[in-house]
Amino acid sequence: MKTERKLEKQARTVRSGYLYILSLALSASRDTAKMDLNMDSNAPHSMGTTIIGVTYNGGVVLGADSRTSTGMYVANRASDKITQLTDNVYVCRSGSAADSQVVSDYVRYFLHQHTIQLGQPATVKVAANLIRLLSYNNKNMLETGLIVGGWDKYEGGKIFGIPLGGTLIEQPFAIGGSGSSYLYGFFDQAWKEGMTKDEAEQLVVKAVSLAIARDGASGGVVRTVVINSEGVTRNFYPGDKLQLWHEELEPQNSLLDILNSPTPEPMNI
């Protein structure tokens, strides 16, 4: 129908965020309108976000940016992409917001039951395998890349990457989302085994910050979650408090402050 087609054109898939545009609800049952119209379908599908998980000597640190975009618009500049599954296991979400949310919800539900039946906290491996099951068995419909990280008493801190097809891969560190393209070289150089908690967290913050600098689909604040035997700590690094990179300038309140300062910069006329 003509109206349906018109609405579908306007509908957008929401990338890693919470806000649903009304037209989404109005369009056909399974909305798969893509915002990137000029993509080669054989290339890997890029996903808005930067997500990271690293293991350190004693636990894991998960990190993510906070930008949710729908097309070129930033729907949410302060989203929380690091989602709790159990007391000791969290997941970083990237790709389609809807898909990553629904997968997280299902897995949280299953893990809750599993924990009751088991009588003790679920292991990171079990959580990761549940995510894998959903991702793999629905691979034709889902578009979400996830990084599962946590701590359990059997294996300590563990990170599992579950990219688009539903492959499960345990790694000492994992990166995902569209911003991760800019971090492969960085981690090749900066990653080392057996870091301390602070070293690991600083690495994650630096990495997300670098990705934000170059990836349009990543931005906002850096959120981190540290999980170890002692528990879980959430941290928040606001965008304006991050280190400045190449060609980035010190933020000012106004031009007037610069002009009125004791050593004014000469103006270009």
Place this chain on the structure above:
Amino acid sequence: MHALHLFIFTRRPRPSSSHVFCWKSDVSSSYGSTLRYKNVERMKPIGKHSLLGASGEISDFQEILRYLDELILYDNMWDDGNSLGPKEVHNYLTRVMYNRRNKFNPLWNSLVLGGVKNGQKYLGTVSMIGVNFEDNHVATGFGNHLARPILRQEWHENLSFEDGVRLLEKCMRVLLYRDRSAINKLQIAKITEEGMTISQPYSLKTYWEFSAFENPTQGAVGSW
């Protein structure tokens, strides 16, 4: 995510009927053109007698391993002294792959299955569309184009294990030079009647010091 990688297998029978196989794969898994994971084991032992190697979609390979796990488990539960050998496992995989292909929902892998049972050696391959056959040497992906011609020339019935390794390394080096999705980190597996071993990942030396490489366009205007 794909690993469009090579597998090469050679086999050689020894007079005392303890047959030796060796095969190689690299440990990489790509995501489009990015060499994303550099430590993925793409060769796995199956039961007592076989080894499975795969290229293609790793999530489908992981699922195949689960199917085979179940197959071997049920076989062991008979507890009748019999065990599934490479021929049987290859047949099972062929059926699985072909049936999925018929449903237009293939497992996106090229598989190589080899092993030794009761002194008999076996080396076979199955593709994602169910094409299957056995041969003295098989490969997946680029290996078919680059390695098998070398193997056709240089493989023979009486290869020693050391010669087999050297031959495979020769092939892998060519693939390293000429396959974009290859990385210089590979494993070799050896299968005999007694058992199988898979080596730790290691790297090969490569040669770049040809004078033609240093000055490829001497005399030409422009650098091409």
